[in-house]
Amino acid sequence: MPEYLVGRRKFIALTLASCLSMRSWDVIAAEQEHGALLQILTVISTHQDFFKHLGRVYAKDAQSALVKFIDEFGLVNRFPSVEEFRFLLQERIQNDFLRGDVLSVGGWVLSPTEVLFCGALLAQAHRSH
Amino acid sequence: MFFDALKGELPESLSVDVCIIGAGVAGITIAKQLKNEGLRIALVESGGLQLNPDVQDLYNGENIGLPYDPLDACRLRFFGGTSNHWGGWTRPMDRVDFEKREWIPWSGWPITLDDVAPYYEQAQNLVEVDGTPYDAEFFSPESSTNYLVDRANIETKIFKLSPPTRFLKSYKVDFNDAHSVVVLLNSNVVDFVLSESGKTVQAAQIKTLAGKNTAVTATHFVLACGGIENARILLNCRKANKSGLGNDDDLVGRFFSDHDGILSGNAVLGQRLLKSTFYQLHVPEIVRKAGLNTRIVPAFTLAEKILREKSLPNFNTYVLPVPDNAKAKGSLSIYPDIEGLVNFVEGTPLHPAGSRRFFQLVTAFENTPNPNSRVMLGDKRDALGLLRCKLNWQRSDNDEILARRLTMEFSRQFALAGLGRVNIDKDNIWPQKSLEIGRHHMGTTRMSSSPKHGVVDKNCRVHTTNNLFVAGSSVFASYGFAQPTLTIIALALRLSSHIKQQVSRA
Numbered sequence: 001m002p003e004y005l006v007g008r009r010k011f012i013a014l015t016l017a018s019c020l021s022m023r024s025w026d027v028i029a030a031e032q033e034h035g036a037l038l039q040i041l042t043v044i045s046t047h048q049d050f051f052k053h054l055g056r057v058y059a060k061d062a063q064s065a066l067v068k069f070i071d072e073f074g075l076v077n078r079f080p081s082v083e084e085f086r087f088l089l090q091e092r093i094q095n096d097f098l099r100g101d102v103l104s105v106g107g108w109v110l111s112p113t114e115v116l117f118c119g120a121l122l123a124q125a126h127r128s129h
Numbered sequence: 130m131f132f133d134a135l136k137g138e139l140p141e142s143l144s145v146d147v148c149i150i151g152a153g154v155a156g157i158t159i160a161k162q163l164k165n166e167g168l169r170i171a172l173v174e175s176g177g178l179q180l181n182p183d184v185q186d187l188y189n190g191e192n193i194g195l196p197y198d199p200l201d202a203c204r205l206r207f208f209g210g211t212s213n214h215w216g217g218w219t220r221p222m223d224r225v226d227f228e229k230r231e232w233i234p235w236s237g238w239p240i241t242l243d244d245v246a247p248y249y250e251q252a253q254n255l256v257e258v259d260g261t262p263y264d265a266e267f268f269s270p271e272s273s274t275n276y277l278v279d280r281a282n283i284e285t286k287i288f289k290l291s292p293p294t295r296f297l298k299s300y301k302v303d304f305n306d307a308h309s310v311v312v313l314l315n316s317n318v319v320d321f322v323l324s325e326s327g328k329t330v331q332a333a334q335i336k337t338l339a340g341k342n343t344a345v346t347a348t349h350f351v352l353a354c355g356g357i358e359n360a361r362i363l364l365n366c367r368k369a370n371k372s373g374l375g376n377d378d379d380l381v382g383r384f385f386s387d388h389d390g391i392l393s394g395n396a397v398l399g400q401r402l403l404k405s406t407f408y409q410l411h412v413p414e415i416v417r418k419a420g421l422n423t424r425i426v427p428a429f430t431l432a433e434k435i436l437r438e439k440s441l442p443n444f445n446t447y448v449l450p451v452p453d454n455a456k457a458k459g460s461l462s463i464y465p466d467i468e469g470l471v472n473f474v475e476g477t478p479l480h481p482a483g484s485r486r487f488f489q490l491v492t493a494f495e496n497t498p499n500p501n502s503r504v505m506l507g508d509k510r511d512a513l514g515l516l517r518c519k520l521n522w523q524r525s526d527n528d529e530i531l532a533r534r535l536t537m538e539f540s541r542q543f544a545l546a547g548l549g550r551v552n553i554d555k556d557n558i559w560p561q562k563s564l565e566i567g568r569h570h571m572g573t574t575r576m577s578s579s580p581k582h583g584v585v586d587k588n589c590r591v592h593t594t595n596n597l598f599v600a601g602s603s604v605f606a607s608y609g610f611a612q613p614t615l616t617i618i619a620l621a622l623r624l625s626s627h628i629k630q631q632v633s634r635a
Contacts, residue, residue: 089474097545102537107394107552108467109540118470 069116089117130308133177134337135315141343143311145169146632148333148347150318150362153210154614155600155621156353157296158255160310161303162625168632170310171345173335175317175354176207178297183338183512184315188358190518191507197387197522203568204355208314209297211355217293218426218612219258220286221249221619225433225443226495226609232440234527235384235498236607239578239587245619252618256291257299259423263287280546282432286445288612290424316343319513320366321350321597327369330597336513348635349628353600353621356385356570357518360504360603363574363584363591365515375574375591380584382504384575385522386496386608388567391558393446393492393536397468398549431535431542441535444494444610467550475547490551493567493610494535497525504573529559569613574603588627589620600624 096102096111103115132138147163149156152174160172176184184207190200197203204211222242229237250260261267265285304312315337322332322344332344352359360382366374373381428445436443507519536558540551577583580592585604591597600621602613609616 086474093474094545097541100541102541102544104553104555107554109537109544109551109553111544114470114474 072116089113130306130310131304131312131314133314134335134341135177135339139313139316139335139337139341139343140311143171143313143343143345145171145311145345145347147171147349147351147628148173148345149351149353150333151175151210151352151354151358151601152208152296152312153353153355153601154212154296155617156351157209157300158252158618158621159351159353159600159625159628160312161300162622163629164303164307164310166629166632168309168629171347172304172310172312173316173318173333173345174208174312174314176205177314178208178301180205180207181315187317187511187513187515188518189511190357190520191509192520192522194502194521194523197520197566198568200357200518200520204357204570207297208301208312209295212294212296212614215291215293215614216612217256217291218288219253219256219291219615220263220288220611221246222609222611222616223433223443225436226607226611230437230440232527232531233442233495233497233607234525235500238576238606240576244587245616245623248619248622249615251622252615253289255618256294256614258289258291261423263289265427280548282435282542283546283548284430284432285427286430288426288428290426291614313345317513318362319515320368321374323369323374323594328593329595338512349596349598349631351598351600351624351628355601356573356603357504357520359599359601360385360573361506361515361518364504364506375584375593375597377593378581380500380575380582382573383500383502384498384572385502385504385520385570386498386572387522388493388569388608388610388612389496389524389528389532390491390493390566391532391536392489392554393532393558394490394540394551394553396448396488396490396543396549396551397471398448398488429539429543431539435538435542439534439538441538442495442497442531442610444492444535444539446490446492446539449489449491467552471549490539492532492536492539494532495608495610497527497531498572498575498607499523499525502572532559567612569602569608571602571605571608571613574599575606576604577606589624598624598628 092113093111096113101112102109103112104110105115132140146168147159148171149160150173152160152172156172156174160170163170175187185201185205188201188204188206192200205213207213222245224242227238227241227245253260263286265287267287304310313335316335317337318333319336320334321330322334323329324331330347330350332346333350335343335345352362354362363375363381364373370376372379375381426447428447430443430445431441435441501521502523502525503521505519505521506516509517511517533555536553540553543549543551574584574591575582576585576587576589577592578587583592583606585591585599589598589600589604591599600617602617604620605613605616
């Protein structure tokens with residue numbers, strides 16, 4: 001069996017378990033049914049293979065990835081527009097690459113912010129399921 | 130004037146001012162330069178005016194190192210030399226290529242780009258590319274197509290394509306009626322006659338495949354037989370010194386190198402970049418700039434300050450479209466998602482289904498000079514009685530270190546510039562498995578300021594002699610990434626000026 005499948009099972013179990021405790025996020029998300037963040041988080045949420053690979057990086061800590069992402073972007077208190085969010089994201093990613101702060105995920109050279117973003121998407125996708 | 134030894138036209142003896150051995154790109158360039166300077170020239174060529182299997186067989190040899198082309202297949206032995214099958218890519222070396230850099234052991238020339246630069250424009254004329262600069266800035270502002278990308282630390286390098294010029298077809302005519310130049314065809318230099326001191330070459334001994342012999346005496350001799358053969362001829366001259374002519378310090382034949390290429394990664398490009406026609410223009414799709422006859426090819430590199438800061442070799446990276454079926458392997462299967470991410474972050478729309486394009490990055494970089502990579506003499510003899518070549522091509526361990534470092538840094542800078550994301554197959558990036566080498570034979574009579582570190586001095590004179598010069602890429606001390614032909618010609622032009630000055634003084 002390929003290594004990533006083992007990791008994925010473990011990851012899914014962890015993710016499901018951890019997402020059950022995300023009460024505050026559920027409430028916020030429900031209140032913002034048509035919020036920009038939900039739109040953002042669903043933009044590429046259909047790409048399960050992508051999550052599978054990128055999620056491996058956060059397999060042990062998908063919940064904290066989401067919490068950290070939301071916290072660092074100040075999304076709990078303020079849901080920006082998609083464009084504002086994109087600007088924040090771009091700025092963070094630029095700074096990551098500028099500092100030389102990069103991660104290799106399946107060979108892809110990405111910024112930690114990108115991976116964090118994808119980890120958050122991953123957690124959100126599984127929470128939705 | 131042409132004299133074909135196999136037609137019985139070999140003179141019993143010949144005395145000239147300059148004897149040039151080898152009628153390839155370097156030898157023909159020097160002969161053309163000197164033929165109207167009041168000098169008597171002999172241009173001695175092993176082959177005739179077309180490929181002769183018996184002559185070509187003299188190139189046969191043994192490969193005992195890394196896999197390499199058969200030695201009689203990667204070069205041509207008749208008038209015009211290897212220009213008769215070259216690809217035509219030209220580019221000058223960069224300033225950094227001449228410099229000693231601590232992270233590239235043995236790097237550095239005893240001359241700088243300033244010493245060679247004055248000859249590049251004339252070299253461009255000889256290979257029939259326009260005399261405009263190779264600077265991306267020259268092409269960018271006036272271009273109607275946006276094929277240059279200079280963002281952040283990513284820069285564009287320009288290559289120009291010669292038709293390609295075949296020196297036989299283009300320049301034989303220069304010698305048909307040139308009374309100052311005697312071209313000896315099917316004439317092989319098999320040894321040099323040295324003065325009693327062993328420092329002055331008095332004559333080149335010539336032998337034909339039919340067994341005839343003669344000698345050419347001259348005041349100046351230029352060995353211009355190619356990156357492998359220059360070393361082999363010197364090593365075979367063992368009368369005065371058993372280790373070979375100019376080989377007192379066991380350096381002749383060492384530092385053999387070719388230009389390596391690696392499949393450095395795969396890239397997903399942002400929509401913004403895909404709109405640029407840059408990516409439609411790479412091999413085999415080549416642009417022809419409006420108003421100029423020269424075709425150019427652009428490629429990526431990093432700013433020189435980054436090469437220095439990050440201790441990287443000089444390099445360039447081509448971006449090549451690949452068929453969609455190449456995307457479905459391993460981690461590359463997620464590339465559509467990376468593409469989605471890139472476009473989301475960049476604020477550009479996702480590609481319509483089925484329209485995605487996937488790109489392969491091919492990087493050519495300068496290899497680290499390796500003294501253990503060398504041209505040696507084998508045990509077998511050729512039809513002239515000379516020991517055949519034994520090639521032991523070895524990469525430096527430093528090559529892998531630098532290749533991995535530059536690939537990672539390029540990927541980071543590529544993303545930082547907002548051009549896309551790169552996937553590195555780190556397990557397979559080294560050693561290279563399938564990418565072709567350049568068939569650029571370099572370094573075997575390297576230029577140095579001291580005989581302890583090289584074979585020829587800054588004027589291409591063999592350190593241990595007064596009047597034997599070497600022309601061609603065998604004198605390259607470090608190699609850059611550019612195809613060597615233009616620099617071979619520029620150095621040959623420079624050597625011509627030097628010899629002319631020397632003769633004038635005499």
